[in-house]
Amino acid sequence: MTQQDKEARVAQARAFFKEGYGCTQSVVLTYADKLGVPAEDLARLACGLGGGVARMREVCGCVSGMAIVAGAIKPALNNREDRAANYALVQELAASYREINGSIICRELLQLRTGLVEESAPGERTDEYYKKRPCEALVGIAAGLLADKFE
Numbered sequence: 001m002t003q004q005d006k007e008a009r010v011a012q013a014r015a016f017f018k019e020g021y022g023c024t025q026s027v028v029l030t031y032a033d034k035l036g037v038p039a040e041d042l043a044r045l046a047c048g049l050g051g052g053v054a055r056m057r058e059v060c061g062c063v064s065g066m067a068i069v070a071g072a073i074k075p076a077l078n079n080r081e082d083r084a085a086n087y088a089l090v091q092e093l094a095a096s097y098r099e100i101n102g103s104i105i106c107r108e109l110l111q112l113r114t115g116l117v118e119e120s121a122p123g124e125r126t127d128e129y130y131k132k133r134p135c136e137a138l139v140g141i142a143a144g145l146l147a148d149k150f151e
Helices: 003-018 023-030 039-053 061-073 080-101 127-132 135-149
Strands: none
Touching (some): 003 023, 023 039, 023 061, 023 135, 039 061, 061 080, 061 135
């Protein structure tokens, strides 16, 4: 993928997030053309992984999105060797994400206290929301890491 293509993917992921999609959805939708699944179906499938899995603030939704897209780069069905290659790719992507951001855990990325239980309703997307959350930048980082893996 060219640098221009990578920049376009990063911008698209950020735009999806600004449109109101969750972090996982934003990353996955950016690569809908590579996954061969209708965008609406991808948005539905990825929805529950946002907010560190349904706002439980566990593994960052961007990392979950990268794991989903990794299936298009290193596909694996019922084959141990293919699954190992896919897992290795996901681990590499997660390590790169952690190196850049300091963590792959949502609550740590958002600097939330451990044990915080949030309501299920996502926060309203206001200017203040975007100012205090790094998520728009994080989806761009995830999209960029994936772009580096597509040739």
